[in-house]
Amino acid sequence: MKNRIITISREFGSGGRTIGKEVAAKLGIACYDQELIEKIAEKSGFSSEYIKEQGEYAPTASWIGMAFAGRDSTGHSYQDELWNIQRDIIQELAQKESCVIVGRCADYILRDTADCLTVFIHASMEKRAERIVKVYGESDLSPEKRLRNKDRRRKAYYQFYTDTEWGVAQNYQICLDSGILGIEKCVETIVSLY
């Protein structure tokens, strides 16, 4: 049987990672999130921390900034290198087994090569602010500022590497508001549509 992959794109603080883990547990398949970062770290030599940030977020608020920053004479940046390694690892995983992959543009990377259920998880600013304080604790910046910054950079990263808009309903098979529906209902819905 061909592998079937669930890709979960998510807004920061929407609980998409938790949903991915629970879906995978219910289906008895692997969930690649932190494990994916470790794999990329191993192959690339970059640190996990660097990958966590740079493999999903544009380094500045503006993608223009990213497009021209830190490129060598061939026009290639560290970010591009990381993108290529991420892409190869995600392709390998999808070849190897049915699994859940959280973030890292997996929906786009696998669009022509794997049988995917593509999911986007979002929630209101209020619900996400509540959640990130609970999960990650307080910081100097207000939760709303942290969220806006993360949203902007994730969106820019996605758009730059995929030339597709992040968070547009038409680009996913299922989009769910975890803030209103709740984590558990989101998990059930994805499992039943798998």
Next chain:
Amino acid sequence: MKNRIITISREFGSGGRTIGKEVAAKLGIACYDQELIEKIAEKSGFSSEYIKEQGEYAPTASWIGMAFAGRDSTGHSYQDELWNIQRDIIQELAQKESCVIVGRCADYILRDTADCLTVFIHASMEKRAERIVKVYGESDLSPEKRLRNKDRRRKAYYQFYTDTEWGVAQNYQICLDSGILGIEKCVETIVSLY
């Protein structure tokens, strides 16, 4: 018990209307689609045909065109009048009973006053083209041209009256790709999340 409303926004040709009807039948509640148009016709004196088109589509491809077309000396247009009547009828329905309402910006109209499950149904151009030929038959224009025209005008109408973007995942609690998931799975998902 407070009424619970399901609003279904949909791309033309995605089967959203069929999904709405089947969801309502399964839940044993009313589905307002054609019935809503009749009610608006009765109250407004406009014909059903006029309402079908003008109560959901911008008259031209550009909302700028619409914004300034056919306005009287108070800056009020027939379209605005129709909007007001639609809005009042949708509010009355939501007060009266739990139901499914298809289209007509019901998600936006009820956002502060009713307990809603807001749904957006979409599908690829190919799947929708296939569907509209099957459901509505051939016409002089290619199915793709008909779809693009409808999409553009529906989007413009929604944006003009709601100042919110149509088809952006964050504006709905559930978005589903009926072309990939199939009508039946969409119905089941909505029913189970109700």
